[in-house]
Amino acid sequence: MSDDSRSVLKQLLDRLTQEPLDRHMSEQETAEAGQDFYTYNAEEQRRYEAEHSEEQRVEGLLRRWNRSGGEKQARGLYKLLCTLIMLVFLAVMLYTVSFLPGFGSAEHPINNDVSRRYIEQGLQETGAVNIVTGMILDYRAFDTLGESTVLFTAAIVVLLLLRRDEESEKWSPLAAEAVRAPHSDNFYEPQHDSILQGSARILVPVILLFGVYIVLNGHLSPGGGFSGGAIMGAGLTLWAIAFGFDDIRRFFTYKTYQRVVLLSLLTYALSKCYSFYTGANHIESIIPLGTPGAILSSGLILVLNICVGFIVTCTMYCFYAMFRKGEL
């Protein structure tokens, strides 16, 4: 690492550990917040100074403790305790497992009415040959709607933490510096790795097509929205590694991301709204199940798989882009 990038890193670290200013206060707000209502009298002044010297004393102690290898000892103790706690937990869990029914045995309590109906009537009731898909997208669709929302939530939190903010780059020279610094990914764009680019040109279409196949065939064969989406996300990520973000932005920007996720989750939520409402109020659903085994069958499951696939693809790629560059 060059000295240049090291100094930028150091400044960033300093900024992180400082007691912060509230960002984006307008000048007036800053003035209001900083307004002094009274000046401190002599007694208060003395108290503040006493506190300050106390802080310095503690800091000195901490430094001395560090120099005498205190930190090393503390880390050692920490590791020892971690190992002990984990060993105890492991022993307790193994002891518990010894009381559980054998894996795969016929008397296992999970072989009950619930799974029997999923296996025996799943095809007939959901229209899906893949009973796992039938289970997660029809019998227990509310859970899966929740799972898709988990991905949405995770993406929102990652965007909140990592997305570059142009406003704050204007406001803080440090943030602007960090984007252009040599350790930042922007420094190496555009990419010129011909081996990587050559293989990506061949691999990415195949990967994307395979992902699409797994999503569309989710109700017929093993797979579905989650696994197919992860594969498509990997394809997009590979393209971004090989050709850089400027290239991928020709067809996939932050706006694309927002719209695709919005449409997918809305379709999912609205279609399930319909089926929950009709189900709970004992109204016959008008969605046909089709011929089991055909690609256009199993009612809403195909649509839901496509929605889940889009959400997973976008979330995967969003995570990669955010962690690497802070922008899509």
Add this chain to the structure above:
Amino acid sequence: MRFVQNFPFFCILLTLICTVISSVLSGKKARMMTVFILGADWVLNAFTLADVLRTGESFAFRMGHFAAPWGNEIRVGVAEALAAQVLLTVILLAVLAGMKRSTVGVEKSKSALFCILCDLATLAMLALVYTNDLFTAYVFIEINTLAAAGLTMSRQNGRSLAGGARYLIMNLIGSSMFLLGVVLLYIITGQLLMVPLRETLATLDLNGQYRVPLLMALLLITLGLGMKSGLYPFEKWLPGAYPNALPTASALLSSVISKSYIFLLIKIYTRVIGFELVRQTGILNVILVMGCAGMIMGSVKAVRSRTTRMMTAYSSIAQIGYIYMALGLGNELGMLAALWHLLAHSMTKSLLFLSGSVLDEASGGTHQRRDLRGVFYRSPLAAVCFAVGGANLVGVPLLSVFITKVTMAEAAIACGGWRLALTLAAMVVSTLLNAAYFLGTASSFFSPREGMKEQRVKGSRLTTAALAVLLAVNVVFGLMSQTLLPILQTALQAIV
């Protein structure tokens, strides 16, 4: 099925759909959307509450075309509707009070994301309160955890990032423990929905082979949810997370997010495992001792803290300790006290966090407790709010926490033995410490300093109004205890 019985489902789906739409809106519109969601949920839930109060019956609402053990389900009863109503009121008022300043400190392009996280916390709260399925509960625990971590870190400064990271790690450990517990329950019963699970557990020969896994599942679920709601000694994430978040976020974290976990735990005890069985395992003694320790340690730390936010956060640990202690007493009266305190503390704590932040602002952006001397003359309403909230937590008669303490004492007397001694000792010590820090701080608000009156600051009108309503809600809740307590009691008996 009557149309009004669809309303809890409408609430959940409406919240989800509007949240998703918010993700493409600008900051200001997203904030409007949040208020719209909360308002609509509040009204819909009020209809539900009125309906279940009128009929006095609970019902299960199946999510889809498949009945109980095969499909998902939500359950609506008086306890759920009442808890959801109280928590929705708190969220609505916290969002309104923080409306003008809620996103100061969040980068401008991200203020919509902050509102979305508030919406997601509302969604998770509704689902956790109403769910009738253990796995659905786990899914929404995940949403709750992630949204809460985002709310904690939304200021993106050093302290809130460090606090948020610690929050996330400790809470994920808690979630994994809960998940392990659910998995163990599933292995020994083959069920995930609460009612069939309970029936299967009842038919199991519990003195036989499955006693150890059941005990382990119970322990993992209790400690997992305890860790997530701030039960001593697993509360180390709490002092870093609550005080460094934005005021609205602190209010949501302390009064809604951690409370929905406790409500879920109560539901699991009564509806899944059965309170009688829980009592036999002796796990209640563990949470009784932990709760008592939390009551005292939280109060001791609060006395020693220098800022109001820290003080309020540490007092949360003490109050969570009260809830677990009441649960740990192991009788119906104790459970009633726990549920009552859950609601009372939820309202009071958000009042304290919100008014505390207004007081800090009115005193030149200070964080120190001692700089708040004479703050009543700068921001009278917030000072009164803080004083009333503090007095409530100390247990001043006519207010809600007084009722908790009386009910808890009754429950402890019904237990007798070492539990009575321990509970009463912890309550006396904790109340004295509470009085020391809350009343000490509050009384300094009213001591005038020269030239104070001219320095009065006008806060935003919306904040003032929301604080006034929250104060009124708190007082009314305390005054109405004679009506509400019997309702809660019947609701608890019906929840089984």
